[in-house]
Amino acid sequence: MTRFLATGQFEMKQTIGYVAVVVADYDAAIQFYVHTLGFTLVEDTFIAAQNKRWVVVAPPGSTESKVLLARAVGAEQESRIGNQTGGRVFLFLCTDDFWRDFNAYRRKGVVFVREPSEESYGTVAVFKDLYGNRWDLVQFRQ
Numbered sequence: 001m002t003r004f005l006a007t008g009q010f011e012m013k014q015t016i017g018y019v020a021v022v023v024a025d026y027d028a029a030i031q032f033y034v035h036t037l038g039f040t041l042v043e044d045t046f047i048a049a050q051n052k053r054w055v056v057v058a059p060p061g062s063t064e065s066k067v068l069l070a071r072a073v074g075a076e077q078e079s080r081i082g083n084q085t086g087g088r089v090f091l092f093l094c095t096d097d098f099w100r101d102f103n104a105y106r107r108k109g110v111v112f113v114r115e116p117s118e119e120s121y122g123t124v125a126v127f128k129d130l131y132g133n134r135w136d137l138v139q140f141r142q
Contacts, residue, residue: 015065017064017065018068019091020067020068020070021070021091021133023081024072029055030057032129033067033129036105036109037093037110038060039058040058040060040062042057042066052073055070056069067091081131082131083132084133085133085134087134088134089126089135092136093135094138095137095139098116098122098123098139099123101137102125105137110128112125112126113126121138121140122139123139124137124138124139125137
């Protein structure tokens with residue numbers, strides 16, 4: 001609900017609804033995000049007119065931000081698979097229990113490219129998704 005403020009402006013609320021991750025194969029991506037990382041498969045709908053699927057996953061407990069698994073089409077998009085940010089961390093997976101998730105992911109074969117460290121803002125480690133995109137697994141300090 002939008003409210004009118006005393007300043008003469010409207011109060012707004014915006015959220016990031018979806019972040020697209022370019023993937024090579026829908027089913028392999030679903031396998032990784034749902035079965036390895038424990039995300040929820042929110043939607044998997046075939047769009048016949050475009051010969052593609054609308055595949056959305058979300059971390060457990062997430063209510064706003066979700067990940068759209070977007071199959072690459074053409075050479076330019078395919079060149080971005082696994083390197084959407086030029087080697088930088090792409091996404092930040094925030095957790096309420098770093099060690100629970102770190103250990104579970106390790107057991108499931110997730111590759112960590114930076115071991116856990118205690119930083120001023122919290123505990124963090126960097127892992128790669130199945131295509132090589134880098135993610136921070138982070139538990140922020142209260």
